[in-house]
Amino acid sequence: YDLVIANGTVATAADVYRADVGIKDGVIVALGRGLTGAAETIDAAGRYVLPGGIDSHVHIAQPSGEGIVMADDFESGTRSALFGGNTTVLPFCIQEKGEALRTALTDYHAKAAGNCYTDVSFHLVISDPSEAVLGQELPAAVADGYTSFKIFMTYEALRLNDAEILATMDTARRTGALVMVHCENEDAIRFLVDKFTGEGHLEPRTHATTRPVVVEREATHRAISLAEVVDVPVVIVHVSNGAAMEEIARARARGRPIVGETCPQYLMLTEDDLSGMDWEGAKFVCSPPPRDKAEQTNIWRGIETGIFDLFSSDHCPFRYDDDRGKLNPKGRNDFRHIPNGIPGVETRLSILFSEGVMKGRIDLPRFVAMTATNHAKTYGLYPRKGTIAVGSDADIAIWDPDAERVIRHAELHDAADYSPYEGIAVRGRPETMILRGKVMVRDGALVGEKGYGAYLPRGLSDRAKPPTE
Amino acid sequence: YDLVIANGTVATAADVYRADVGIKDGVIVALGRGLTGAAETIDAAGRYVLPGGIDSHVHIAQPSGEGIVMADDFESGTRSALFGGNTTVLPFCIQEKGEALRTALTDYHAKAAGNCYTDVSFHLVISDPSEAVLGQELPAAVADGYTSFKIFMTYEALRLNDAEILATMDTARRTGALVMVHCENEDAIRFLVDKFTGEGHLEPRTHATTRPVVVEREATHRAISLAEVVDVPVVIVHVSNGAAMEEIARARARGRPIVGETCPQYLMLTEDDLSGMDWEGAKFVCSPPPRDKAEQTNIWRGIETGIFDLFSSDHCPFRYDDDRGKLNPKGRNDFRHIPNGIPGVETRLSILFSEGVMKGRIDLPRFVAMTATNHAKTYGLYPRKGTIAVGSDADIAIWDPDAERVIRHAELHDAADYSPYEGIAVRGRPETMILRGKVMVRDGALVGEKGYGAYLPRGLSDRAKPPTE
Amino acid sequence: YDLVIANGTVATAADVYRADVGIKDGVIVALGRGLTGAAETIDAAGRYVLPGGIDSHVHIAQPSGEGIVMADDFESGTRSALFGGNTTVLPFCIQEKGEALRTALTDYHAKAAGNCYTDVSFHLVISDPSEAVLGQELPAAVADGYTSFKIFMTYEALRLNDAEILATMDTARRTGALVMVHCENEDAIRFLVDKFTGEGHLEPRTHATTRPVVVEREATHRAISLAEVVDVPVVIVHVSNGAAMEEIARARARGRPIVGETCPQYLMLTEDDLSGMDWEGAKFVCSPPPRDKAEQTNIWRGIETGIFDLFSSDHCPFRYDDDRGKLNPKGRNDFRHIPNGIPGVETRLSILFSEGVMKGRIDLPRFVAMTATNHAKTYGLYPRKGTIAVGSDADIAIWDPDAERVIRHAELHDAADYSPYEGIAVRGRPETMILRGKVMVRDGALVGEKGYGAYLPRGLSDRAKPPTE
Amino acid sequence: YDLVIANGTVATAADVYRADVGIKDGVIVALGRGLTGAAETIDAAGRYVLPGGIDSHVHIAQPSGEGIVMADDFESGTRSALFGGNTTVLPFCIQEKGEALRTALTDYHAKAAGNCYTDVSFHLVISDPSEAVLGQELPAAVADGYTSFKIFMTYEALRLNDAEILATMDTARRTGALVMVHCENEDAIRFLVDKFTGEGHLEPRTHATTRPVVVEREATHRAISLAEVVDVPVVIVHVSNGAAMEEIARARARGRPIVGETCPQYLMLTEDDLSGMDWEGAKFVCSPPPRDKAEQTNIWRGIETGIFDLFSSDHCPFRYDDDRGKLNPKGRNDFRHIPNGIPGVETRLSILFSEGVMKGRIDLPRFVAMTATNHAKTYGLYPRKGTIAVGSDADIAIWDPDAERVIRHAELHDAADYSPYEGIAVRGRPETMILRGKVMVRDGALVGEKGYGAYLPRGLSDRAKPPTE
Ligand SMILES: [Zn+2]
Ligand SMILES: [Zn+2]
Ligand SMILES: [Zn+2]
Ligand SMILES: [Zn+2]
Ligand SMILES: [Zn+2]
Ligand SMILES: [Zn+2]
Ligand SMILES: [Zn+2]
Ligand SMILES: [Zn+2]
The missing domain is CATH 2.30.40.10 (Urease, subunit C, domain 1)
Structure with missing residues (x-):
């Protein structure tokens, strides 16, 4: 040996x-x-x-809008992940509108190459499901080992409409790729943002107010229903509350194959954290936002009873006191300009180990399943x-x-x-x-060297099989 | 006297x-x-x-697409209604895209004037919620007694997207008007129609196949959720199945004011009726389509237990053996060209009286409530x-x-x-x-004369009050 | 006139x-x-x-255990009811173990005769469902106009076991009588009472602690299930919480005919009221006990959405500062000896009118239905x-x-x-x-005279018909 | 090696x-x-x-009433188990009323000793929870490695009432033993048996008619509720239908630790099998009875989605064409005398492997979990x-x-x-x-020898820990 x-x-x-x-x-x-x-x-x-932790939901070196820079590149991001107990992370390679997937992937590989302390693999984000993308580029990418992709129901630059979601899911069905969905109804958020900013509410807390549970529940049910129409499995990422959990449970009872993911912020934070003095609430601005104590209990129930298969960090780091971070010139006066996301790749495992295993809520095998094994099985x-x-x-x-x-x-x-x-x-x-x-x-x-971490092409998901009749 | x-x-x-x-x-x-x-x-x-029946959901003399003519004008439609036990009907006055509401109303009044055997009042259909419409025209129409309007989540020419639905509901909230929603997800239907027609399925039955329960359940939950975001009551019209009923029940348990409507076709017909020989299935093409026996039982449960407040006909008559009806030149070969809708204004009350009251499922007061009183209260x-x-x-x-x-x-x-x-x-x-x-x-x-039936401006709905906190 | x-x-x-x-x-x-x-x-x-209020759930001049005397006789009880807006009350005529129903009725009639300010009619309480009672006495009583009876799942002296409940319900089915059930699991209460008194908890608050929601939910589901086995309708009286409401809703969705009743104490009081200083909590000891604020909201939802058909007082009056009331020699030191029940026949209507109608939660017809009409229909x-x-x-x-x-x-x-x-x-x-x-x-x-109030024999309940198939 | x-x-x-x-x-x-x-x-x-299969629910050499003999003793039972893929079985050692646990255990050990082809361990069945049993005998037995026991809510000779169930569960709580419950409401069954036999129905099919889903659902909810009162985990054995599954799911959502078990008969048989010609239906008489095709689908859903932790045989063998078996002198004319139970220890694994794994409903790890690992963890x-x-x-x-x-x-x-x-x-x-x-x-x-199979004392269940707060 x-x-x-x-x-x-x-x-x-x-x-x-x-x-x-x-x-x-x-x-x-x-x-x-x-x-x-x-x-x-x-x-x-x-x-x-x-088993080394697998964090299948992290954002590293991701373009984040004009004047904003994500705090972690692959070096710092994978170093942080490694110290947090992880050996593999799966960040997102984002297609910009009009961009070829190959271009996006080439650029992203270039960022990672030689810089990683853990193994890495990439999910795609499909923001422009053109005929070319769905007909050729995405099937080719799946064949090359990019076997999962995320789509968004929120964020103006990324959201797909229902027809686009259906077409994209259908490509997933044909290729065996697995679809991850960020479930928040953009139009409803826009309506509430206009309403509350119209009343003068610009502080960080309003970020949570304008993304209430109902917008997540709606989008969750819709994503599940569209997947039912196409007949594909679907990953509901970063579930924050009991109502969205109920949608997952109802779907499973109908025989639908749904993978559920939640994150540490929904166990440890609440929307009250967004009300910190002196714009400190900006530190906690992420989407979906943290909820309240009762929802934390719901999320624990979901971890205990199997609603959730995956516990990820949704690491999405921005510096706080920084002109290119949370307190950018616009963001320091208006929550709409605070970049969404919080760091967490290094704390994910310790939080679940401590609060879950050591406090007797879950046993060690469930910890391993939710932090490593299920990620590997889900993502090939x-x-x-x-x-x-x-x-x-x-x-x-x-x-x-x-x-x-x-x-x-x-x-x-x-x-x-x-x-x-x-x-x-x-x-x-x-x-x-x-x-x-x-x-x-x-x-x-x-003691390890930067660059020992390697890129991993992936096989098809164990979960991406149609439900039994 | x-x-x-x-x-x-x-x-x-x-x-x-x-x-x-x-x-x-x-x-x-x-x-x-x-x-x-x-x-x-x-x-x-x-x-x-x-009390004379009130049929709050009928279509009369409604523009129905090129080459298609609705069978009933106000004369025949209200005569049929009258013989069916009704004294008031509420048809829809449809705004075409780009059309001023005032123009639509003027035209529609002209069709009705002097031709009615029952009293009539009009719901609007908002298909083009422009700033002018939502800012001035619709509030003015509400003030003039057009206090309810229907919006569509299906039909390419009529459907609103979520942002439009929210804006339109918000006008309802400001004016006290009541919103009715036709809940079927157009994109999902389009996806299925493309799929099934691509496989060569053009027969009437495919109309039902491409509008499965999931597309109605999805849209029902979304309509309810958007109404929750805006905080307005909403009428879910022509509910066909237990899953959509469950959405209504869940919403009420959250404190949401939802009015539920169902129709005779969901008690008496099934999708198998769309499979008739020699294109006879076209006679039963309507949206949502009839379901199966188990769903008929669900609908009866909803009538018995109060999920439904309204029992309407959704009378939407087209001649069958007619070049401008169901068997129009395109429609006789392709279900996509069969006009949607079936007649029923004359049979609604007899069906519920016979199947409901005389068979002991409901008592007479519930019959009166569901066929007359609740309609009057709901629609001012x-x-x-x-x-x-x-x-x-x-x-x-x-x-x-x-x-x-x-x-x-x-x-x-x-x-x-x-x-x-x-x-x-x-x-x-x-x-x-x-x-x-x-x-x-x-x-x-x-023995009565045509033209004795009068137009009724309406007050605000008794139902259009915000839920208690 | x-x-x-x-x-x-x-x-x-x-x-x-x-x-x-x-x-x-x-x-x-x-x-x-x-x-x-x-x-x-x-x-x-x-x-x-x-319409004058009908309070179909009151206790008057009811034997209450050794040394305890109910505060109201028919004179004071009906006078109070009258001033509270009622013209009819339905108290309970309790069969003691071994007693013939005829004897119990004769005694009870004697108490009422000549003393009433409102009309009255009697429910029976069946505590001893012997063959003679179920075979002859009860059918005879139903034929004589005592067309409803209550059974208890709690209170050692009154509770029936499941076999007795089934047999009694079967007599109801044969005679068309309507069964009311007090749903709390006696054995579970006894277990908890032993546990908490064993730990030295004797104060009034422990009454609530030892009758938690779970014991009511269990008994509610059981009563409904037994009625399903026999195929009879059933009245679930004095529902205090959302879990029991859910049992009613689930049963109705299965097609079961369930009548739901709630009371003012579940809208206005909480278990914290049982923690009053100086044994004042005894004033609020009743069964089921009041719950918490969240359950009050649930109960309002049930009133608004039709879970409940009946709003009754469960008037069950004992004097507080009285050797034969709440503060009897044993009761002033040990909650187990505090007689269960609180007065409320005079305040029921004002509370629902004020909190319900005047605060916009319900409209006037719903008030009338829940306080008068539904009582008349339910009880013949x-x-x-x-x-x-x-x-x-x-x-x-x-x-x-x-x-x-x-x-x-x-x-x-x-x-x-x-x-x-x-x-x-x-x-x-x-x-x-x-x-x-x-x-x-x-x-x-x-201005009216005592004794003008008369006894009313009753017909069969409008509700006591089997569900439609 | x-x-x-x-x-x-x-x-x-x-x-x-x-x-x-x-x-x-x-x-x-x-x-x-x-x-x-x-x-x-x-x-x-x-x-x-x-891993060799563990069948944690089998009946071997169990006293079965006068004139009836169970088909398998330990020799044939464990041989059959072994050929079916099992290496451990857990039969039940039944306490008869009045019998000391030690006596029952001694007798049962004597039957097993030297006769086994697999390892064995015993659950107790508590039929007489006297003070001595709960106070001394059962705690002593738990300490000796009999760490689980079954209680019955049906069968006249075995059923416990609610007070007894609570007391027995409380002993489980104190000792860390795990309670298994057979959930069917005896009184309700008795009521239906009297009704249907009174109408002349004596054929095997009536066994199913008189044990409908409602009696299982009721008892399941009650068992769960009583466990909630005591605050212990509970195993719901041999679940046959979706309604009982829903009770488990609801309980888990409230945070209750429930273990769910189902069996092959609920996947492969229906109540129609009890209608076989010439009393052949007797071959399928077991409790709860098989249901219908829709319930089979429900049970599969429960296996797929984690409602069930355990898949056991409930092997309970009687010969069919035998004076001491199904066709005993009384049983061949009256279903009430047909011994309840069917064989299955040898077919359990093959059925789940073939119908579950090979047909793609579940993967191999889930097969292993449900047939071996979860049994070991559940039962120490x-x-x-x-x-x-x-x-x-x-x-x-x-x-x-x-x-x-x-x-x-x-x-x-x-x-x-x-x-x-x-x-x-x-x-x-x-x-x-x-x-x-x-x-x-x-x-x-x-090739192995009889007697190589050994008795296994057990530790406490991994499941018998209180729920997290
Ligand atoms: Zn996201
Ligand atoms: Zn993310
Ligand atoms: Zn419509
Ligand atoms: Zn219509
Ligand atoms: Zn009571
Ligand atoms: Zn009472
Ligand atoms: Zn059993
Ligand atoms: Zn068994």
Whole structure:
């Protein structure tokens, strides 16, 4: 073996057991006890040996509008992800209107190449579903391993109308690609924004007021219904509330294959956070917005009962005190110009581990499933990624379950200047990170090299099969 | 008294009791026993004395596309309505794109003037919600007594997008007008039509296949959600199935004021009727299409339990064997060219009376409420219309509950050439019809004059109040 | 006419209109305008002329356990009811274990005879469904006009087990009687009482803690299910929360005929009221207990949307500061000995009129339906009682909608020593009360005689018909 | 290694991967590729290597009433289980009324000792929850490894009333034992049996008629509610229909920890099977009875969406053509005397593998979870049993996924004389069975010895933790 992780407690999405993990050529080749003959052995006694986290919903180096710059590029973004316990991230490669997918992908690959600390793969964002895109470009991209894409029902520059959604979903059906949908009704938001800004409300809190639960519930039901018309599975991303969860549950009861995703902000934040003094609320502006305490309970229920398959960060980092970030010249006076999104790729796993596993809400296999295995299965990376099994990549996070700390942005590794979770106490910490058999972080210190992280073409989703009759 | 209806059993939406009805100057002035001193007395012993039916959803003399002519004008349409037990009908005055509401109304008034056997009032159809229309024309029309309007989520020429729906609903909110919505997702229908016609399916049955329950459920939830964003009540017209009913029930449980309407076709027909031999299925092409037996049971449940407030005909008559009707040159080969709609203004009341009251599903007050009183209250005609009470117009139908007959188009009074309900046996018959104190039909024979039916400007809806907090 | 009520605004469960009401021999004989020739005329200009309230759920002079005496006998109870706007009340005649129904009825008639200010009729309470009772006594009682009875799922002395409930419901099915069910699971309450008293909790608040929503929801679903097995309608009395409401809604969606009742305490009180200082919480001990603010909103929703047909007081009066009332020697130290029940027959109508009608939550016809008409129809008193129609008893309440006052027990007419609604401001007041044509209260002063109120045998319920297939 | 299973495709509840399995001393000690140094190697190329099935709901050698004998003793029952792909079964040790648990256990152990081909463990059935039983005997039994017990809401000899259920659940709460509930309302069944037998219906089909969905739904809701009062988790066994599933889903949405179980008969049989000619319907008499095609679809939905955690056989075998079986002297004329239960321990896995996995309804990890892993976790056998992981018992079924055959009782290994699944074609077959490292069945031939199967004391359930607040 090149490497043996000895004496730890291995967990998968099903099992928890004591075993050594034997690694050779970057791959897990043996699980057993007392494995010997290793070039290097890491003692993991008292530690959990988990599949490296997969964060299938992050935004890195993404064009964000005039004068605005996303805080993280691939270097800082994947470094932060790695320290947060992840070995793979899936950011979005956005097609701009009129742009060929190939162009968008080429540009995005160029940003990533040589800069990554974790493995990466890209979802496409389809903003211009022209005949050429749906007829040739997208099928070609799917064949090349870009097997999932996101579409938006909000944001003026990105939203598709129902006819476009149907046509795009139909391409997904023909190619086996998996569709992710951002569900908020743009017209309804626009109506409310006009109403509330007309009454003089420009402060960050109004961002939440103008994106109430009803606009998410409406769009969720519509996305599910359009997918039902086309007969494709669909991922409902970043679900924030119980009403949208109910739409997922109702659809499943009708036999529809729906994948549900939620994020840490819907467990830990509320819309009241957007009311901070001195425009501090801007730090929490994201879409959908955080809701209230009752909805946090609903989201926990969804995690416990299986409404949600995926727990992602929706990491979308902007600096706060920065002319090109949250407090840009327009944004500091008008919430409409505050870039949407918050950082979180480094805190996702610690929050769910601490609040979920250590507080007894979920067990360790469910943690692994929601943070790694299900992401791999959903997005065509399984069984290479997302589990600890013979033949899988040796992507491993060694967790100390007892480590206690308080989240401080000063100790994080992204390029933003704040964390929305500042000051939250957590138990558990990914202490050593291994990517394809190579130790990248050892006892909290970076030892891996930038650029070791590689791009991953993907197969079709395990979820993208039609429902049984 | 000018007229006394003696010895009958009066029914209102609440009560059933023996009383004479005393009428003077077209108005009910007394309810009592042994009323004397009448110029004329009608003996109604053994009969029900009911408020004349109000059919708040009919299409008369409506432009229907090139080469297609609606079968009924105001003369035949109101004559048929009258024989069916109605004293008031509310057809739709359609704004064409670019047309001023005033122009549409003037034209439509011209068609009605002097030709009616029942009283009439008009809903508007808003197809072009321009700034001028929403800012000036529609508020002016509401002030003039056109206090309700319908909007469409289907039909390429009529559909509004979500932004337009929101703006139009907002005008309703400001003016107190009531919005009716035809809920079917046009883009989804278009997708399915392209799919099925692409596979060579052109027969009438494909009309139903391409408008499945999911497209109605989606649009129903969206209409309700948009009304929730604006905070206005909304009428969901012609509900055909249990899933759409569930959306209404869920909305009410959230405190939303929703009015639900259904129609005879959803009780008596199924999509199998669209599969008739020799293109006979064209006779049953309407939107939403009839569903199946299980959905008929659902619709009955909705009538019994109060999901529905209104039972209307959605009378929308086209001749079948006619170059300008169902079998027009294009329509006889391709369902996409079959005009949508079926006749029913004359059969609505008999069907609900026979299947509902006489079969014990509902009681007489519920029949009166769903066919008359609720229509008057919903559309601003109450208390002048819709009940038997002191001060109300003497619009009365005297029903023989025991008369048995079979529905035959040959005995109906519309200008179509068929009835979708041909051959159905019914018990109960409106035998004598009185409009504002004047006998219009006596023992089944027309005695009233064309043109006695008048136009009714309307007040604001009793339903168009915001929900309690 | 013996009496004409002139110039008022008459309201029924369907209609609101200006009319004079002509009364002769205790019966409404005419509705019209400008009625003349009356021995007496009451000017009701600016007033609502409503059917006298029917309170179909009151407890009067009911045996209440050793050492406990119910505050009201028929004299004080019906006097209080009358001043509260009622002309008919339906108290319960309780069968004790082993007692013949005839004996119970004879005793109860003796208490009422000659003492009533309103008309009265009796529900039976079946506590001992022996073969003799179900085989002979109960059918005989139904035939004699005792056409409804209540059964209990709680209270050790009264509860029936499932087999007894089924047998009793089956007798109802055979005789056409209507079953009312008090839905709380006695065993579960007993379990919780043992648990909490074992932990030393003896204060009034524990009454609520040991009767949580789950015990009501369970029993509600069970009662509905047992009625489904037997195939009878059922009245779910005094519903306190949204979960029990949901059971009713679900049952109706399955086609089950369920009548729902709620009461003022579930709109106006909360369990926090049971935490009053110095054992004041005892004043609010009733079963089911009041819940919280969220449940109050649920109950309003149920009133607005038709979950509830009946709004009753569940008047069950005990004196507070009294050795034979709430503060009996044992009850002042241990909630288990506080008699269950609160007064409310005089405040029921004012609360719903003020909070419901005057605050715009419901309209006047719905008020009339929920407080009078539906009671008459449900319990076989219609059309004699419950409406203003030709041929109905002239039981009328003349309401001044503008009168403002604060509820003070000092101004009420019952024999308790407190009101749970003390201090609540209300708009609207029943000013003049007429029973079968006789003025009983004139402008707030008692003018009628004790004993004019009569006993009413009843017909079968309009609701007690099997559901349509 | 003592044994290596080479070249197979291993599946767990999370993963599917190619690996050899190395076994020593009856335990899995290594997972890897190219494992060498084995005393014996089984080539599993082209085969699935799955955890041996755990059937946590079987009845073996259970006293069944006077004159009736259960077909299987431990020898035939575990042999049949083994051939069906199982390595562990959990039958029920029934306490008779008045019997000490220790006595019941001693007797039952005596029946099993030396006779088993699979490992076994026992659930208790508590029929007499006396103070001694709940206070001492049951806690002692839990401490000894009998950590789960079933209670009945039906069967006169076994049913507990609500107070008894609460007390028994409370003991479960205190001891950490897990409660399983058979949910059917005995009183309601009794009512219907009396009704239908009174009308002369004695044929097998009436068994289903008198146990309709409503009696199961009622009891399911009640069991869940009582568990909510006590605050314990609960297993709802053998769920047969969508209404009961809805109760589970609703409870989970309230945060209740509910385990759901279903069985093959609810996927493959319908109540029409009880109508067979010549009393053949007796072969399908079990409780709850099979329902209809629509309910089969509901049950599949529950398997697909996670309503169900467990798929068990409820094997409860009686011979058909036998004086001590289905056709006993009384039973051949009256369904009330037909013993309840059908065999199925040998067909359970093949049915779910063929209809579920091979038809694409579920994937292999879900199959493993529902047939093995979840049983082990639910009943305190995990991680020793139920998975393929280092340190777990080497209980392994080697499946040939391509084998096609038709179920014939002649080829099964139980001691009944029929299979309810006779004639059903299935794909997939457990070809070689290994129990604790020992080959028991090789290529379809029995090679293991009777008595190698051992008794397993169990730990507390992973599920028996209180819900998070
Ligand atoms: Zn998004
Ligand atoms: Zn995002
Ligand atoms: Zn329409
Ligand atoms: Zn229409
Ligand atoms: Zn009660
Ligand atoms: Zn009561
Ligand atoms: Zn059972
Ligand atoms: Zn069983």
